[in-house]
Amino acid sequence: MSGQMQRGGFLSGPSLILAGAVLALTNFMVVLDTTIANVSVPHIAGSLGISASQGTWIITSYAVAEAICVPLTGWLAGRFGVVRVYIVGMIGFGLFSVLCGMSTTLGMLVACRIGQGLCGGPLMPLTQTLLLRIFKPSQHAQAMGLWAMTTVVAPILGPIAGGTISDNWSWHWIFFINIPVCALCVFGGLRLLTRAETPTEKLSVDKGGLALLVLWIAALQIMLDLGREHDWFNSTAIVWLGVVAAVGFLIFLAWEITEKNPIVDLRVFRHRGFTVSVISLSFAFATFFASAVIIPQWLQSSQGYTATYAGYATAFSGVAAVFMSPVVAKLSGKVDPRLLVSAGVLWLGLSSLLRVYWNSQAGFWTFAFPQLLQGFGMPFFFIPLTTLALGSVLPEETASAAGVMSFLRTMAGAIGTSISTSIWDNSTRVARSEIVSRMHTDPTLNALSAQGFSVDQVRSVVARLVDQESLTLATTHIFLLSAIIFVFAAGIIWFTPRPTRAVDTSAAH
Structure with missing residues (x-):
């Protein structure tokens, strides 16, 4: 009958549609939480009385916890069952979201974000697994298309949602909005997915x-x-x-x-193609993710942007990616994936070079255009690189290789953010020192004094301008360094052998 579990564990009819929607919504929420806090860091920092650089711990703590938990997903699913782990993960994610929203100190917020990451880490691969279990093999392409679309769209809406919520309500609500979603997904999972449970066995960890x-x-x-x-x-x-x-x-x-x-199968690194692909992925993703954190902070701290408009400017990077993903998927089977990856990463480097020419007088579209341009290259980087990496290992190692790749990608994002934020802060100090050493203050003092400014007011105006320009210079230095790293990541991919077999990329997450 329609809506009943069919032989082999598949769903059909309305139950299939609703279950697919629940799993897609889960994946959307987990991915959204990786970017929704990016534009809210200045709001959170101001509310908790911390520096903006300390505020980035909110982002890195979630990413690190998620990375640690991803390798455990297979063991958890085998020991307790896919659906049980999914339900418990959703409940935990919801509870820690409540605690994040209620946090009054940085320590409490970071601890709760770690809890969020530990619960959310397995959810992304589990939604993939469950989609493949409830859809028939002939429908797997559509199922993975649904899953991939939420993965691509969520990072676009994350900065917009985070900025709008922080400006119009408060930063606490970027976490509270997860509560109804978690409740709905838990209810849907209990009603629709329990019959898709996997057998369990006592596994050693x-x-x-x-x-x-x-x-x-x-x-x-x-x-x-x-x-x-x-x-x-x-x-x-x-x-x-x-x-x-x-x-x-x-x-x-x-x-x-x-x-x-x-817990992490390092044996897959004996394959040269996998090793080189993962190195390229780690460097490129670390650079890409770090820019997604720094740009909204700079727009708000230096350019006077609200969190909402910083979110709009940042989110443009995902718009073109949505349209280009199907194109890249078709090209992957016809064109050497190494060429696609190299071209895509070089394209990201070009968008970074455009940012080197940013200045404090630039307008919205000067900031948004490189983001939009960057979106065209993102699918050329992510999709073929997965094919290259997983095509370099043995078929029976695909799941392990996908787990290692996901772990290193997530860790690279966290480490890249921490390192780039530190370089950004140090470059700001150096730039400020150099600007101050070359300043000729007398003409400025005389001009502003003639307009009625007091000496203290003149000093305040000059200090604000110096801070603004030094932060801008530091930001452009970061993007110059980013462009160099992208060129490196694009070049080393040619050390990867071309895949000789078809690859099931559904194992990637």
Whole structure:
């Protein structure tokens, strides 16, 4: 009958449509939360009495927690069942969203964002798995198209939603809006998906590898986030964090290579194509994600943009990506994927070069146009690179390789954000020092004094202009560095062998 579970675990009729909508909405919400806070950082920083650079911890903490939890998804699903893990993850995501919105200190907010990331990490691959379980094989292409569309559209709407909510209500609501979505998805999952549950078995988990993974990643991220404030390695605490991160990473490598069932299967790195593809992905995605964090902060702190308009300017990067994704999907089977990836990453580098010419007198479209242009290159980068990476490993290693790739991509985004924010802050200080050393203040003092400004007012005006220009110079330096990294990522992809077999990219997430 229509709406009943068919043999093989598939749904049909209205139940299939509703279940697909629930899973698509879940994926949309989880991806949305990776970008919705980007434009809200100045609001949150002002409310909690912290610096904007400290505010980026809200973004990096979520990304790191999500990255740590992704490798556990397969074990969790096998041990407790796909649907049970999905339901518990949704409930946890909703509860931590409530706590994020209620946070009154930076520590509480970061802790709750970590909880959000731990619960949300498995949801993205689980929605993919469940879509493939409830749709018949002949409908898998449509199912993955639905999933991919939410993955592409969510980052576009994230900055717009975050800016609009922060300006018109308060930043707390960027988290509270998850509550009705979580409630709806949990209800829908309980009613529609329980019959698609997978069998469970007692599986061993690589506890040592997991502990080492958490240890070195936590030490590294804390070091990157706190280093600037503690004068880096002139601080004993930062030195110890660096030692723990380095030693922990080396022990983790040795452990995982010798472990029979590793939490992160490092054996896939024996394939040159996979290794090179992941290096290119990590550098390019770290640079791309860092710019998505820095641009809205700069527009609000230096250019006087509201969070809403900063969101509009940032979101243009996803508009062209929506239209180009189907084109790239068709070209992937006809054109050498290395050429597509190289062209796409170089295109991202070109958009970064255009930003090098930004100045404090530029208008909205000067800022929005490179974002729009960037969107044309994004699908050429992400889609063929997945094909290259997964096509380089053995068919039975595809799931493990996809998990490793997702883990490293997410970690790269968090680490790239921390490093670029630190470079941005240091470049601002250097630029300010150079501007001040070359200033001739007497003509400005005389001109403004003639217009009735007091000496203190003149100093205030000059200081504000110096701060604005130094921040702008630092921002353009970041984009010049970004362009160089994009060129590097585009070049090394040619060390990857061309795939010799068809690849099932549905394993990627």
